[in-house]
Amino acid sequence: MSAPRGRWGRLGALLSAEGSLLWQTLPVVARISLRNLRLHRLRTLLVGSILLLGTLLLLSGSCLFEAVDQAMERTLVNSVAGHIQLYRAGAKESFQLFGNMDGSMPDVGVIENFPALRRALLQLDNVATVVPMGIDIAVSSTENLLERQLAALRAAVRSGDLARQRALAQHLQRVIAVFDRSLSNAEALIDVARYKREYGDPDLALARVRRPDFWSRFEADPYDALEYLENEVGPLGLDQDLIWLRYLGTDTALFRQTFDRFEVVDGTMIPPGQRGFLFNKRVYEEQVKNKTARRLDLIKEKLDEGLTIARCPDCQSWIRLNVNQTGSLLMQLDPLAAEAVGAALRRELGGGKQQSTAQLLRELLAMDDQNFAARHALFYRVVAPRLELYSIKFGDELVLTAFARGSGYTRKVPVKVYGTFRFRSLDRSPLAGGFNLVDLMSFRELYGYLTPERRREQETLRRRAGVKAVTRAQAEALFAAPGEVVEEQGRGAAPAAPAGLDLGPSTGRYDAALQRRVYSQSELDHGVVVNAAVMLKDGSRAAQRRTLEQLRTLNRRLGLGVAAIGWREASGVVGQLVDVIRYALYGAMLVIFLVALIIVNNALLLATLERTREIGTLRAIGAQRSFVLRMIVAETVVMVAVFGGCGAALGSAALLWLGHHGIPATTDFFHFLFSGPRLYPALAWSQVALALASCALVALIATLSPARLALRVTPREAMAEGD
Amino acid sequence: MPEPLSEPPSAERIVQLEGVRKDYRLGAVVVPALRALDLTISRGEFSAIAGPSGSGKTTLLNLIGCVDVATAGRVTVAGQETGQLSDRALTRLRLFQIGFIFQSFNLVPVLTALQNIEFPLLLQGGIGRAERHERVRALLARVGLGDHAEHRPGELSGGQRQRVAIARALVTRPALVLADEPTANLDSKTGGTIIELMQQLNEQDGTTFLFSTHDQQVIKHAHRVIRLVDGQIAA
Ligand SMILES: Nc1ncnc2c1ncn2[C@@H]1O[C@H](COP(=O)(O)OP(=O)(O)O)[C@@H](O)[C@H]1O
Ligand SMILES: [Mg+2]
Numbered sequence: 033m034s035a036p037r038g039r040w041g042r043l044g045a046l047l048s049a050e051g052s053l054l055w056q057t058l059p060v061v062a063r064i065s066l067r068n069l070r071l072h073r074l075r076t077l078l079v080g081s082i083l084l085l086g087t088l089l090l091l092s093g094s095c096l097f098e099a100v101d102q103a104m105e106r107t108l109v110n111s112v113a114g115h116i117q118l119y120r121a122g123a124k125e126s127f128q129l130f131g132n133m134d135g136s137m138p139d140v141g142v143i144e145n146f147p148a149l150r151r152a153l154l155q156l157d158n159v160a161t162v163v164p165m166g167i168d169i170a171v172s173s174t175e176n177l178l179e180r181q182l183a184a185l186r187a188a189v190r191s192g193d194l195a196r197q198r199a200l201a202q203h204l205q206r207v208i209a210v211f212d213r214s215l216s217n218a219e220a221l222i223d224v225a226r227y228k229r230e231y232g233d234p235d236l237a238l239a240r241v242r243r244p245d246f247w248s249r250f251e252a253d254p255y256d257a258l259e260y261l262e263n264e265v266g267p268l269g270l271d272q273d274l275i276w277l278r279y280l281g282t283d284t285a286l287f288r289q290t291f292d293r294f295e296v297v298d299g300t301m302i303p304p305g306q307r308g309f310l311f312n313k314r315v316y317e318e319q320v321k322n323k324t325a326r327r328l329d330l331i332k333e334k335l336d337e338g339l340t341i342a343r344c345p346d347c348q349s350w351i352r353l354n355v356n357q358t359g360s361l362l363m364q365l366d367p368l369a370a371e372a373v374g375a376a377l378r379r380e381l382g383g384g385k386q387q388s389t390a391q392l393l394r395e396l397l398a399m400d401d402q403n404f405a406a407r408h409a410l411f412y413r414v415v416a417p418r419l420e421l422y423s424i425k426f427g428d429e430l431v432l433t434a435f436a437r438g439s440g441y442t443r444k445v446p447v448k449v450y451g452t453f454r455f456r457s458l459d460r461s462p463l464a465g466g467f468n469l470v471d472l473m474s475f476r477e478l479y480g481y482l483t484p485e486r487r488r489e490q491e492t493l494r495r496r497a498g499v500k501a502v503t504r505a506q507a508e509a510l511f512a513a514p515g516e517v518v519e520e521q522g523r524g525a526a527p528a529a530p531a532g533l534d535l536g537p538s539t540g541r542y543d544a545a546l547q548r549r550v551y552s553q554s555e556l557d558h559g560v561v562v563n564a565a566v567m568l569k570d571g572s573r574a575a576q577r578r579t580l581e582q583l584r585t586l587n588r589r590l591g592l593g594v595a596a597i598g599w600r601e602a603s604g605v606v607g608q609l610v611d612v613i614r615y616a617l618y619g620a621m622l623v624i625f626l627v628a629l630i631i632v633n634n635a636l637l638l639a640t641l642e643r644t645r646e647i648g649t650l651r652a653i654g655a656q657r658s659f660v661l662r663m664i665v666a667e668t669v670v671m672v673a674v675f676g677g678c679g680a681a682l683g684s685a686a687l688l689w690l691g692h693h694g695i696p697a698t699t700d701f702f703h704f705l706f707s708g709p710r711l712y713p714a715l716a717w718s719q720v721a722l723a724l725a726s727c728a729l730v731a732l733i734a735t736l737s738p739a740r741l742a743l744r745v746t747p748r749e750a751m752a753e754g755d
Numbered sequence: 756m757p758e759p760l761s762e763p764p765s766a767e768r769i770v771q772l773e774g775v776r777k778d779y780r781l782g783a784v785v786v787p788a789l790r791a792l793d794l795t796i797s798r799g800e801f802s803a804i805a806g807p808s809g810s811g812k813t814t815l816l817n818l819i820g821c822v823d824v825a826t827a828g829r830v831t832v833a834g835q836e837t838g839q840l841s842d843r844a845l846t847r848l849r850l851f852q853i854g855f856i857f858q859s860f861n862l863v864p865v866l867t868a869l870q871n872i873e874f875p876l877l878l879q880g881g882i883g884r885a886e887r888h889e890r891v892r893a894l895l896a897r898v899g900l901g902d903h904a905e906h907r908p909g910e911l912s913g914g915q916r917q918r919v920a921i922a923r924a925l926v927t928r929p930a931l932v933l934a935d936e937p938t939a940n941l942d943s944k945t946g947g948t949i950i951e952l953m954q955q956l957n958e959q960d961g962t963t964f965l966f967s968t969h970d971q972q973v974i975k976h977a978h979r980v981i982r983l984v985d986g987q988i989a990a
Binding site: 649653654655746751 | 813817820822823842843846847849850851854855857858861863864865866870873874875877878879880923924927935
């Protein structure tokens with residue numbers, strides 16, 4: 033089939049040949065083409081509908097993608113990324129706002145002189161704000177069941193509510209009885225000797241609190257008994273939950289001003305300049321909320337998405353778990369609450385008098401599609417108010433434990449929980465929605481750098497000890513108060529300490545005064561940060577590129593020692609998702625392109641073959657090859673104009689309509705992709721032109737081989753006999 | 756009316772074949788279709804090529820019609836040696852000097868009678884629409900289809916289609932009209948009228964006609980009969 037190159041070369045010459053005749057023969061060419069298209073209606077419709085569909089898909093695909101890309105950009109830029117991210121130059125790892133694939137945070141070192149960096153950057157016209165940040169992971173634990181109940185008992189004792197005190201004490205006795213049994217199972221699993229050495233003999237403590245006289249004395253001196261319970265029994269609770277928290281330490285007031293996707297959902301904002309912690313709403317729901325309640329929420333979400341329990345295997349397993357774990361739910365209810373729940377459920381579910389609360393709870397939680405809505409409401413009306421729905425509440429202190437980057441210590445930093453927040457549009461995305469917010473001071477302490485207090489504390493100690501430079505060993509000796517365990521992660525010798533590195537261990541003791549302290553702006557600014565987000569005044573893509581360039585030049589000129597990357601690069605996998613979609617789209621378009629090409633090409637080839645005699649006749653009576661070529665191309669052009677045009681028009685209309693009404697995000701993934709509950713695509717004329725051009729390109733490529741075939745037809749073909 | 760005899764002798768010979776040979780190659784087999792053929796056609800002739808099927812009539816007309824080139828020998832049409840010409844030049848020669856009438860009429864099915872006839876004029880270019888239409892309508896009247904201008908080939912009978920084809924062949928006022936078995940697809944009565952029409956046009960305009968046929972009825976009308984047997988002119 034392959035023809036010598038010369039043939040294609042001549043094609044161009046033919047196209048331009050007899051140019052003067054082009055206009056004169058155009059009407060007849062057009063007439064022949066149109067008549068031919070009409071004569072072979074079926075073929076025309078086939079080829080036409082492919083061109084129409086192709087153009088439609090191309091246009092809508094590219095416009096939808098563009099909309100996703102822009103929505104994603106708006107969301108990421110305005111929630112944490114800013115337009116540009118800065119971090120220390122020459123870092124070992126590349127900076128990733130949302131962490132590595134394995135969930136860890138890359139070690140990119142720190143920016144030591146943030147105020148100087150900010151001053152320099154604000155010289156650039158387009159820089160609006162520079163927000164200091166530090167992102168890392170901390171671990172925290174919720175209280176175990178015993179600890180929670182002891183706290184409730186202490187509150188009852190303090191309030192003098194004797195009935196409640198008795199009910200709670202009674203309940204606690206029962207819990208301890210159950211707990212005893214579970215512990216004897218646990219002992220089989222652990223090194224008992226070692227356990228006893230470290231924590232004392234649990235059996236002794238349990239034996240003591242199980243004796244009736246312990247509880248008869250309880251009423252006489254509740255505080256003494258509580259002390260014993262809290263110290264000796266509370267820590268035995270095994271159901272403590274460790275929660276991993278990805279946190280973003282920042283100048284909270286500036287952060288709130290700069291990122292408009294940030295909003296407090298419940299509770300209050302961390303007061304300006306103060307220490308404090310805000311849970312990400314999603315994390316709070318997933319990690320801190322009562323598991324049974326959380327599962328009911330998840331089922332409700334699925335049903336709201338239009339699923340049914342019958343068609344949702346996850347929902348079914350959540351219901352099974354809820355039914356199987358009524359025991360743990362019941363344990364959290366004190367006897368008074370349990371009785372109230374039982375009575376209410378008996379009334380609502382219409383069960384017999386003999387049914388226990390446990391049975392009633394099981395019945396309540398065994399939900400199906402018919403009763404879910406009612407049971408869900410009943411749970412929240414009757415059971416939830418009597419539970420501790422969240423194991424950490426606003427106003428609670430939360431001890432964050434993190435691995436200090438600088439010194440190699442484990443740091444324990446207590447912070448007060450103020451509430452929950454979300455990034456609008458990102459709140460349903462597990463990837464990018466997982467940040468919790470913490471103040472800059474707590475972050476620095478967690479990260480292993482000095483805060484003003486720690487600096488003063490250290491200087492005092494240093495003076496007292498009469499040394500100038502504190503080595504790590506000395507620091508340990510200095511800080512280790514009697515009886516205090518210095519926690520350390522074996523990471524070998526600490527690196528040469530950069531300025532402000534805090535070499536002492538932390539105790540994690542909550543200090544109310546420290547939590548109330550308001551730091552000045554200068555205190556906030558002077559200290560290390562890991563990265564900084566730069567928000568621009570003009571955020572157009574061109575301006576972003578320009579400013580990034582200027583910023584890099586400035587960085588080199590002033591030796592600021594930072595690396596600057598755009599939001600997309602900083603967003604890592606999240607930002608690249610758009611690229612993945614882009615390539616998937618290109619791939620899909622290529623497939624459409626090829627399929628269209630093959631079908632259109634075949635149809636046109638067949639049409640040309642059918643017309644061999646006609647073409648031969650035209651050649652015999654004096655039509656040049658160029659005329660034949662024009663005739664063939666004209667048909668394609670007409671089809672592109674008509675059907676491609678229709679496709680573009682339909683696509684434009686659809687996009688305009690969708691741009692007005694929005695496309696609903698049906699799942700979490702689409703929620704994230706659309707950066708919100710609805711995507712509003714915009715119709716861009718450049719995209720219309722591109723889609724039409726692609727349609728024309730496909731059609732013309734599909735016309736190449738039919739055209740070549742037509743050009744090969746000799747006038748002798750006209751003489752062939754038969755009609 | 757006969758042509759004025761004032762033209763130079765070379766121009767008088769519209770077609771000249773000298774020692775023309777034409778072989779067809781079918782794979783390794785060479786089929787000789789014409790062998791060492793000499794022939795001269797003068798302007799104004801109304802001549803028939805006669806011979807049995809396979810004798811080389813179509814081959815000969817293809818060579819004269821510049822639709823094919825000879826394997827050997829020289830073919831000169833309207834003063835041009837066709838072996839020396841490019842495809843473009845051959846096409847121009849066909850467009851301006853030769854009219855074709857096909858056995859199967861070969862009209863463009865999607866065009867009306869008028870548009871079919873007008874077509875070569877459009878290819879020639881430089882003729883205004885009014886003049887084109889005037890010429891087409893005059894010709895339509897002469898071939899007896901004055902009121903069929905807007906009919907498509909599908910709406911015409913075989914004889915009518917061949918009349919349209921004749922009009923199309925004549926519209927450029929060619930020096931030579933070639934017709935390969937123009938009546939083969941027509942009944943003998945219609946065939947007769949078609950030949951009579953061609954004869955009439957030859958007499959009125961002096962247009963040279965060369966047609967092939969194996970129909971004795973048709974041969975009768977020819978002024979000169981060139982008999983082909985096995986690719987050679989019979990004595
Ligand atoms: N394209 C071709 N390829 C091979 N042989 C051909 C071809 N055309 C014609 N011939 C052969 O050439 C000879 C002359 O054919 P043709 O000119 O068609 O005769 P006629 O028109 O008198 O029937 C025949 O033997 C025929 O088989
Ligand atoms: Mg023949």
